[in-house]
Amino acid sequence: MKQHSGARRQVGRRTLVRTAVATGIAGLGLAMSPVAAHASATLSASSGQVWGSTYGSAQSAAESSAYSALMGVANSHGYSTCINVTYSDTLVYVVPSGGGDVFTSTATGLCGNYVFQAGSTLSATGSQTWGSTYGSAESAAEANAYSALMSAAQSHGYTTCINVTYSDTLVYVVPSGGGDVFVSTATGTCGTRSFQ
Secondary structure (H helix, E strand, C coil): CCCCCCCCCECCCCEEEEECCCCCHHHHCEECCHHHHCCCEEEEEECCCEEECCHHHHHHHHHHHHHHHHHHHHHHCCCCEEEEEEEEEEEEEECHHHCCEEEEEEEEEEEECEEEEEEEEEEEECCCEEECCHHHHHHHHHHHHHHHHHHHHHHCCCCEEEEEEEEEEEEEECHHHCCEEEEEEEEEEEEEEEEC
C-alpha cells in the first residue's frame, strides 16, 4: 500500500463502472417474458419430517423446507415468486431426553410473477463516503448512490430500478493507510412493478 505525505492529497478523477447484479431482474424476481402473462394462483407444498435441536429450530427448518418445496411447485408452473405465504405446522415427534423435535410444515401462497413497467432512466450521486479499505469505501459509496437513486425514483412515482450501473470516483486516499474516500453515481432504468 502506498503511503502519501501531507495532510490531504487529491487523487486524479479515476472512474470505474460496475454493474449491480443484485438489483437486476433476477434479484428482484421480475419477469419480462411471456411467462409474465400467466395469472397468479394459490399453491401449496409440504416439507417432509424435519428435525431440529429445539422446538423453534425444528419448526423454522420445517417451514424453510416447505417454502423451498412451494417455490419448486411455483417454478414448475412458470411462476417466479410467491407472496403472502402462510404455514401450517405439525409437531410430529418430541425426541426423549431433550434430543430435539420433529416437525412437518405446509406452505401456502399466492404465486405469480412481478412484471416490470419501465419508466425513465435516472441517475443520482451519493455523498462522499469513507471506508477503511479501497473496496469497503467503494462499496459504501455505491450503497449511498443506490439510496439516492431510489429516492429520485420514488419522487417520480417509481417503485424500483433495474440494470443499475455505478460510476465510482476515488476522491481521496487518507495518508498512512487511513482508508479511502469515494463518490459514486448510480444510473438505472426505473419504473413500477406489479404482481400477476
